[in-house]
Amino acid sequence: MAITYGFYNSQNGDRKYDAVQFSEIFDGVICDGVYQSIGSAFLVKPSTGTSVSVGTGRAWFNHTWIKNDSDFQVLLNSAHPIYDRIDAVVFDVNSGSRINSITVVQGEPAETPVKPTIGAGSSRQYPIAYITVRKAATSIAISDIDYKVGTKDCPFVTGPLTTITIERFVEAWSSEWNDWMSHAKDEYSSNLATNKSQFEAWFRTMQVNLNSNAATNLQNQITELTKKIDLMASGGYSVVSIEDSAGRPVMDSNGAPITGQRKYNGE
Numbered sequence: 001m002a003i004t005y006g007f008y009n010s011q012n013g014d015r016k017y018d019a020v021q022f023s024e025i026f027d028g029v030i031c032d033g034v035y036q037s038i039g040s041a042f043l044v045k046p047s048t049g050t051s052v053s054v055g056t057g058r059a060w061f062n063h064t065w066i067k068n069d070s071d072f073q074v075l076l077n078s079a080h081p082i083y084d085r086i087d088a089v090v091f092d093v094n095s096g097s098r099i100n101s102i103t104v105v106q107g108e109p110a111e112t113p114v115k116p117t118i119g120a121g122s123s124r125q126y127p128i129a130y131i132t133v134r135k136a137a138t139s140i141a142i143s144d145i146d147y148k149v150g151t152k153d154c155p156f157v158t159g160p161l162t163t164i165t166i167e168r169f170v171e172a173w174s175s176e177w178n179d180w181m182s183h184a185k186d187e188y189s190s191n192l193a194t195n196k197s198q199f200e201a202w203f204r205t206m207q208v209n210l211n212s213n214a215a216t217n218l219q220n221q222i223t224e225l226t227k228k229i230d231l232m233a234s235g236g237y238s239v240v241s242i243e244d245s246a247g248r249p250v251m252d253s254n255g256a257p258i259t260g261q262r263k264y265n266g267e
Contacts, residue, residue, distance in 0.1 A: 023063035032126075033157035034059045034149050041149050041156070042068065042102075044089060044129040046140045050076045052089065052131060054102055060157060061093045062124055066100040074102065079137040080109035086132050088116050090125040091154075102128065109135075126154045 008015050034041050039056030047053040054072040058065065076087050086107040093100050105125065107116040113132070119125040130146040148154045243249055249257040 020063050026060075026063075030060050031155075031157055032061045033155040036150070036156040039068070042128050043149075044131075044145050044147055046142055046145070047073055049138060050078065050133065050140055052076065052129070052140055052145065054089065054128060059091060059126075061091060061100075061126060062095065064093060064095075064100055066091060066093070066102075068102070072102055074104055076104060076131060076133055076140070077106055079133050079135060081136050083109035083111060084113050084132060084135050085109040086113045086115050086130050088118055088125075088130050089128045090118055091128060092119065092123060092125050094123040096123065128154060 006015075006017055006021055010016065035058045038058040041055070042057040042059070043055040045053050045055070052074050054068065054074055056068050056070060058067045074089055079085075088105040088107070090103060090105055091100065092103045105116045105118050107113055115130055118127060127148045129148055131140060132144040132146070133140070134144065150156050251257060
């Protein structure tokens, strides 16, 4: 290892710097990944036949950048007649050829296909999406596309010193949700126990209050109500004695009580 530094003005060609040294200015400021706010962040969608379309975007990998300013068509090889396979659409950052590109790494057809191994070494590769090419398929469905931008395999770059992935948000949200749900369950169980206890206490009180006197009073009300129902069934009239102002029966000349009819008025 050696100490390197820069930049100084050259005197007679004694200070020469290459592209990597220049890009090292951004080390610690820009982390490798895709710019979330530029274009569609290389969104992958089905196109015609076994092609997919890679949307616009800009990325920074290995001290170099790659930009796509229009939809880029990527043609996948024909489907296998018997088995599925998984292909990878990748950023290919090749320091040997000094070319950055978007290309395909084809997987192996299999009864249970696996993702292909993507490049390391002089050609570094980062997955934009994994595409499942179904057996005998002539087209790609949206459900066959596993978009990887924004994951740990191909993270977003959002600002200085910050690289974020969707997994971090999901992990944080899941933790908060689990905490809330646990609290809600505890609160519900506590409220249920309290309500049950309150109901049982109320029921015991009602049992105590419904003593023999209350039962007798209830029976008297039932008897009186039965009489009224019978009266209504007989036409609503009852025979009553005629009384004077003192409440004494009025007698006829033979000494018998004088009677009359009283119509039931609902009371």
